[in-house]
Structure formats: structure tokens, C-alpha cells
Amino acid sequence: MILLPLAMETTGSAGATGFGTRLEAIDVVVMVAYIVGIVGLGCWVGLRHRQKGGEAKEYFLAGKTLRWPIIGMALFATNISCVHLVSLAQSGFDTGLLNGNFEWMAAFTLVMLGLFFAPFYIRSRVATLPDFLERRYSRASRDWLAVLSMVSAVTIHIGFSFLTGGKVLEALFGMNIYHSIIIIAVLTALYTIIGGLMAVVITEGVQTVIMIAGAAVIAFFAWHAMGGWEPMKTVLSLENVFGENNTLMVSMLRPHGDASGMPWYAIFLGYPVLGIWYWCADQTIVQRVLGARDENHARVGPLFAGLIKILPVFIFVMPGLFAFTLYQTGKLKVSDTTVVRKGEINLTRAIQLTTNPLKEEQVRKLTEAGLYQDDGVTDIQVALDKKLIDADAAKVLRARQKVAAYTLDPGKAEALTANGFYKDGNVEGLTRAVEAELIDRPTAEFLKAKAVLASFELDGEVLKQLKTAELYDEKSHVVKIDRAVEKNVISPEAAAVIRTYGDPVVDSKGIYGVMITQLLPPGLTGVMVAALLAALMSTVAGALNSISTLFSFDLYKRFKPEATDPQLVWVGRVTAGVAVIVAIGLVPLLDSYESIFNGLNDIIAHIAPPVTCVFMLGVFWKRASATSAKLTLWFGSGLGALVYAIGKIGGLSPAFGEVEVVKFIMGIPFMMMAFYLLCACVAMQVTFSLIWPAGESERASKLYWEHPFEALKDKGWPGLGDYRVLASLLIAVMVVLYYFFR
Numbered sequence: 001m002i003l004l005p006l007a008m009e010t011t012g013s014a015g016a017t018g019f020g021t022r023l024e025a026i027d028v029v030v031m032v033a034y035i036v037g038i039v040g041l042g043c044w045v046g047l048r049h050r051q052k053g054g055e056a057k058e059y060f061l062a063g064k065t066l067r068w069p070i071i072g073m074a075l076f077a078t079n080i081s082c083v084h085l086v087s088l089a090q091s092g093f094d095t096g097l098l099n100g101n102f103e104w105m106a107a108f109t110l111v112m113l114g115l116f117f118a119p120f121y122i123r124s125r126v127a128t129l130p131d132f133l134e135r136r137y138s139r140a141s142r143d144w145l146a147v148l149s150m151v152s153a154v155t156i157h158i159g160f161s162f163l164t165g166g167k168v169l170e171a172l173f174g175m176n177i178y179h180s181i182i183i184i185a186v187l188t189a190l191y192t193i194i195g196g197l198m199a200v201v202i203t204e205g206v207q208t209v210i211m212i213a214g215a216a217v218i219a220f221f222a223w224h225a226m227g228g229w230e231p232m233k234t235v236l237s238l239e240n241v242f243g244e245n246n247t248l249m250v251s252m253l254r255p256h257g258d259a260s261g262m263p264w265y266a267i268f269l270g271y272p273v274l275g276i277w278y279w280c281a282d283q284t285i286v287q288r289v290l291g292a293r294d295e296n297h298a299r300v301g302p303l304f305a306g307l308i309k310i311l312p313v314f315i316f317v318m319p320g321l322f323a324f325t326l327y328q329t330g331k332l333k334v335s336d337t338t339v340v341r342k343g344e345i346n347l348t349r350a351i352q353l354t355t356n357p358l359k360e361e362q363v364r365k366l367t368e369a370g371l372y373q374d375d376g377v378t379d380i381q382v383a384l385d386k387k388l389i390d391a392d393a394a395k396v397l398r399a400r401q402k403v404a405a406y407t408l409d410p411g412k413a414e415a416l417t418a419n420g421f422y423k424d425g426n427v428e429g430l431t432r433a434v435e436a437e438l439i440d441r442p443t444a445e446f447l448k449a450k451a452v453l454a455s456f457e458l459d460g461e462v463l464k465q466l467k468t469a470e471l472y473d474e475k476s477h478v479v480k481i482d483r484a485v486e487k488n489v490i491s492p493e494a495a496a497v498i499r500t501y502g503d504p505v506v507d508s509k510g511i512y513g514v515m516i517t518q519l520l521p522p523g524l525t526g527v528m529v530a531a532l533l534a535a536l537m538s539t540v541a542g543a544l545n546s547i548s549t550l551f552s553f554d555l556y557k558r559f560k561p562e563a564t565d566p567q568l569v570w571v572g573r574v575t576a577g578v579a580v581i582v583a584i585g586l587v588p589l590l591d592s593y594e595s596i597f598n599g600l601n602d603i604i605a606h607i608a609p610p611v612t613c614v615f616m617l618g619v620f621w622k623r624a625s626a627t628s629a630k631l632t633l634w635f636g637s638g639l640g641a642l643v644y645a646i647g648k649i650g651g652l653s654p655a656f657g658e659v660e661v662v663k664f665i666m667g668i669p670f671m672m673m674a675f676y677l678l679c680a681c682v683a684m685q686v687t688f689s690l691i692w693p694a695g696e697s698e699r700a701s702k703l704y705w706e707h708p709f710e711a712l713k714d715k716g717w718p719g720l721g722d723y724r725v726l727a728s729l730l731i732a733v734m735v736v737l738y739y740f741f742r
Contacts, residue, residue: 027526034530066291071301081539082164087597089512092320096249100313109275110306118298138626146554157543158583165536215315221519222322235325261669270671277608299723330434343482345502357393548572605670606644609677610636628688636681
């Protein structure tokens with residue numbers, strides 16, 4: 001057995017190298033050419049259509065001339081943004097393919113859009129979805145949805161896109177995040193405000209190709225660097241100190257109790273709530289369908305988008321999973337990048353291994369049962385079966401045994417020695433040894449754990465001082481070590497101990513930038529940055545056009561019914577400009593989320609249920625009344641806001657967070673919260689409809705199906721082009737994919 005005390009490791013400076021060092025002249029040329037080209041195209045399309053007379057519906061709905069390929073690509077492009085390109089890669093790095101469910105489940109809700117919702121949207125000839133709610137229910141429902149849609153578009157589609165794009169460009173170029181956001185906002189708003197929906201969908205069609213191509217390129221290089229699927233699975237199967245491996249990362253459907261909070265049933269119960277709101281009832285998305293030239297194009301366009309939605313799992317999420325295994329083997333080097341948080345050390349493993357998990361009473365009972373001697377449990381499994389210890393204690397005890405018995409492979413020890421990392425029983429700089437590809441990260445974890453058991457000691461008073469100074473988090477066990485030394489909270493000697501036995505804190509939000517600069521050859525970096533810009537600009541452009549449409553048609557025209565088409569277009573352009581300014585102002589607030597993707601979906605989970613409810617019952621239940629819809633939107637939105645506020649205040653206030661009701665609410669994962677809120681909204685609307693039944697106006701609208709199969713009676717295109725055939729094929733493909741990645 002070899003004793004392996006460690007020399008102090010350094011995590012590197014977050015700004016030491018920066019992502020921008022790999023950018024070369026050709027990359028800059030590609031990026032500038034892209035920006036000039038896409039803005040020029042959007043402005044040209046817009047000016048060309050303005051010459052046709054400047055009608056409002058020409059501006060907002062592209063004159064209702066859109067065909068299914070453009071609709072499908074525009075739906076996909078508006079959905080995919082920097083948030084997806086960056087945060088899905090981050091989620092792949094953190095949890096594997098799990099968040100790919102948000103992409104594949106979208107196919108089922110797009111089928112619902114094409115089969116059940118789109119026909120009514122086209123037949124009613126509405127310009128906005130709030131307009132549809134007025135025709136189905138009442139003016140009050142229209143007004144509420146218009147305001148809610150504008151708020152969600154500014155926050156979710158624009159605000160989060162600005163935040164993510166700013167973070168990426170800050171990492172790539174070293175630019176101030178707000179300078180980056182303002183430049184992109186001005187360029188995007190320029191062609192959106194000038195060109196309207198036609199400019200948006202034309203540029204989105206171009207950008208869809210760029211996004212898919214760019215993401216596919218980095219996916220290929222990540223796959224190539226890892227050596228393929230099987231080597232990746234081999235790395236995932238490596239066990240850590242606690243006997244755990246990462247093989248579950250390749251599974252889309254997780255078991256009950258999964259640490260992510262998204263087991264398989266949460267996906268199937270919670271996602272439809274978010275998905276129906278997003279794909280079937282959100283103006284930013286559905287506006288592309290409203291611009292369809294006829295009902296068949298409106299049906300087939302979403303189905304085409306559902307087919308394209310298969311790709312993100314393979315070109316957005318899976319590269320993040322490959323990045324994780326590349327990180328585990330040292331092929332992806334993060335020690336001198338912004339992925340490692342400068343001056344922060346995680347003591348979780350050191351504290352777990354050195355803290356005795358047994359209480360005095362447990363030791364007494366174990367001794368009486370003959371299962372404790374020489375300061376150790378003789379048979380952990382028997383003790384666990386007899387319920388003398390719990391699962392957490394057994395996990396730590398087994399880890400201690402495994403670490404104590406661990407020996408370094410002689411071949412690896414020889415390689416470490418030859419390269420200067422191993423001398424007289426010391427491993428000097430495990431992070432550097434991993435990134436030199438001499439050992440993998442699980443091996444490094446065993447070596448560090450062995451040293452921790454051998455000599456790690458940290459006075460509890462030190463942790464108490466750190467906690468008092470708000471430099472130590474008891475939940476995450478993260479110490480802000482540099483600030484602690486600067487403020488003289490702890491001595492440099494104590495800091496050296498913490499650095500030696502703790503682990504660097506990895507912030508995976510920047511992992512996509514690391515992949516771009518380390519995996520791609522010079523020249524292709526510019527293509528990838530162009531893809532990121534394409535994703536950001538397409539989403540922001542679509543949201544701006546939708547906001548201007550909503551304000552002009554649903555609010556301004558109500559109070560100014562005599563407004564001319566040129567006036568509506570002008571008001572829409574001003575509204576888009578204001579929306580940009582508001583979204584930029586929201587960026588600091590949105591930046592408080594640690595995970596952009598989870599933050600975005602957390603907000604959606606609390607605002608979507610009442611909207612999903614009134615649209616679903618409105619289309620599928622003819623007895624849904626106007627009064628019930630109005631009250632459900634009001635009370636449902638209020639309930640969602642209340643639950644959201646309770647959860648956030650509970651997280652900020654420890655005392656408030658200990659209240660039983662608050663703890664219960666905070667303990668509900670956002671996907672299940674969305675489902676519970678929907679159930680509450682459905683109960684509300686059904687009850688209200690029985691109390692205040694639907695009147696003649698609701699029944700006369702005919703904007704509901706007598707029964708679900710009625711939606712499938714309309715004649716489609718002949719042969720394979722029939723929307724029913726295409727929907728069946730899409731569902732079959734998704735079932736096969738889920739079976740393979742279950």
C-alpha cells in the first residue's frame with residue numbers, strides 16, 4: 001500500500017488564458033461577414049415588403065403566405081437560442097441526456113398544435129392568440145393573455161437570450177456582458193423593426209441551417225476527441241470513491257428518487273403543461289403558424305418542426321455529455337478557464353470522509369451485536385440489514401474501506417514519476433496530472449481521498465469563522481478561500497490545508513466556450529460563434545415581432561380603433577424598441593439563477609398552468625365558459641406567482657424556509673409543481689363553468705371540437721403528405737427513440 005500525501009494544487013486563474021486566445025483573423029472575418037449578411041438580408045426583405053403598401057398584416061403576419069418548410073424551420077429557429085446551445089451543453093455535462101426530454105417531448109406537443117389547435121387558429125383568421133381567446137371566451141381573457149404573453153416574451157425569450165449570449169461573448173472576447181448585449185440587441189432590433197415577420201422568418205430559415213451545421217460540427221469533434229460512443233460509456237462506468245458511476249447519464253428516463261428531481265413520471269406529467277403553453281399557446285412561437293397560407297401548411301409546418309426537434313439531443317445535449325467524459329480523462333482542460341471559479345474550494349468529499357457517520361448510541365448497539373471492533377464496523381451490509389446504521393452512514397463507511405485498500409496501479413505510478421508528478425510517495429498537482437492525461441479524474445479522486453484519510457484535519461472553529469463571515473456554505477461545503485485570506489478570517493496556513501484537500505469548484509455554464517476553443521481547429525471557431533449569434537438573434541427577433549404584434553392589435557387598436565395600418569406598424573416598432581430596453585434591464589435579476597436552463601423552465605412552470613388549462617378546455621370542452629376562463633386565468637396566475645414567491649423567499653430566508661408549508665413547497669421539483677398547478681386550474685375552470693355555464697356566444701363560436709377525433713376528419717394532402725400520416729410517423733419515431741434511450 002502506498003501512502004499518498006498531496007502537494008498543494010492550484011486551480012489557476014479564471015482569466016489566465018481566456019477563451020479569446022484561440023480566435024484568429026479568419027474567425028473574425030467569418031463572424032463579421034455573418035453579422036453584416038444577416039442584418040442586410042433582414043433589412044432588404046423588410047424594405048421590399050414596405051414597398052408593397054405597408055399593410056399591418058403584411059408586416060406582422062407576412063401576408064399569410066408562409067409555406068410549411070419555412071414555418072417548420074422558423075418554429076425551430078425561434079425556439080433554439082443561445083440558451084439552448086449553451087445551457088443544453090451544460091446540462092449534458094451535469095446530468096447527461098436528461099434535459100433532452102425538453103426537446104423530444106416537444107414533438108408530441110407540436111403534433112397537438114398541428115392536429116388540434118392550428119385549424120382553429122387559421123379558420124378564425126386571428127392575428128394573435130389573445131384574439132383567439134376573445135372569440136372563444138371573452139375580451140377579459142384576451143387582455144390578460146396579451147399582457148401575460150408580452151411579459152413572458154420579454155423575460156423568457158429575450159431576457160434569458162440576452163443573458164446567455166452576453167455570457168458567451170464575454171467569455172469568447174473578454175467584452176463586458178452589457179456591451180455585448182447592447183450590440184446584439186441593436187443589430188437584431190434593426191432588421192426586426194424594419195422588416196416585420198417576413199424578415200424574421202426568412203432570416204430564421206437561413207439561421208436554422210447555420211445553427212444545425214455549427215452545432216453538428218462541434219458534436220463531431222467532441223465525438224472524435226473521445227473516440228466514439230463505447231469509450232465514452234467506458235469512462236461513465238468508472239466508479240468514484242463512494243462506489244457510484246455515471247452510467248445513468250445516457251438514460252433519458254430516470255427512476256423514482258433521482259437526484260435531478262425529474263424521474264420519468266415527472267417528465268410525462270409536467271412537460272405537457274409547459275409544452276402546450278409554449279408550443280400551442282405562446283404568441284412568439286405560434287405566430288409562425290398564424291402566417292400560414294392555408295390550413296394544410298399550418299398543420300404540416302409544426303410536424304416538420306417536431307421532426308427537426310429530434311436533432312438537439314444529438315447536437316446540443318450529447319456534446320455536453322462527451323465534454324464530461326473528456327473532462328474526466330483530461331482531454332478537456334478547464335483549470336485555466338472561467339469554468340473553474342477562481343478562489344472557491346469545495347470540501348464536500350473531505351468532510352464526508354473524515355466526519356464519523358456513527359453516533360455513540362449506534363456504536364453501542366453495533367458493539368452489542370458483535371459488529372464493531374477496532375474502531376470499525378466489521379460487516380457493513382449486515383449492520384445495514386439489521387437497521388443499526390442508515391444508508392448514508394453505510395455509504396461513507398464503504399468509501400473509507402475502499403479508499404484505505406486502494407493502491408495506485410504500478411504503470412500509472414511509473415508514468416507519473418517519469419513526468420515529474422510523483423516523487424517519494426507524493427503526487428504533485430493532481431489536476432495537472434489529469435490534464436496531462438497520465439491518470440483519469442476518478443483515479444485522482446481516490447488519490448486525494450487517500451491523502452484526506454491519512455492527514456486531513458480542519459478545526460471546527462475555522463469553519464465557524466468562515467460561516468460567520470458568509471464565506472462558507474454549509475449546504476454546498478464551498479469555501480471562498482481567496483476572500484477569506486484577504487479579510488484575515490483564516491490564516492494562509494489554514495487556507496493551504498483547504499486548498500490541498502478540497503476540490504476546485506466547476507461552473508459548467510461556460511463549458512460550451514471551452515469546447516469551442518479546445519476542440520475546434522482554427523477557422524471553425526468563427527463558424528461556431530456565428531451559430532451562437534444566429535441562435536440568439538433568431539429568438540430575440542421572433543419575440544420582438546410578437547410583442548409588437550400583441551401590443552398593436554390587442555391593446556393599442558382597442559383604444560384607438562380608427563388607427564390606420566401605417567400607425568399600427570409604427571406603434572409596433574416603438575414597442576419592440578421598448579421591449580429591448582426592458583429586457584436588458586432584467587438581465588441582472590435573471591443572472592441570479594445558477595442554471596440558466598433550469599431558471600427559465602422554473603419560471604415557465606409557474607406561469608404556464610392557467611394558460612394551458614384555458615386553451616385545452618377551450619378547444620376540447622364546449623361547456624368551458626367565458627367567466628370560468630377569466631377567473632381561472634386570474635386566480636391561476638395569482639396562485640403560480642404566490643407559490644413562486646414563497647419558494648424564492650424561503651431560499652433567501654433560513655427562518656422562513658423552516659416553516660413546514662414552505663419546506664413542502666420548496667421540496668416540490670418544478671416539473672411536478674407545474675402538474676399540480678395545472679390540476680388546480682382545471683378544477684377551478686370546471687367548477688366555475690358549472691357555476692357560470694357557457695352562454696350562447698361561447699357555443700356560437702364553434703372554436704371547439706365536439707370530440708377529439710373530429711379534428712382528424714378534415715381532408716389533408718394526398719399520400720405521404722397527409723397530416724395524419726405524418727403525425728403517426730413522427731409519434732412512431734419518437735417512441736422508438738425513447739425506447740432506445742430509456
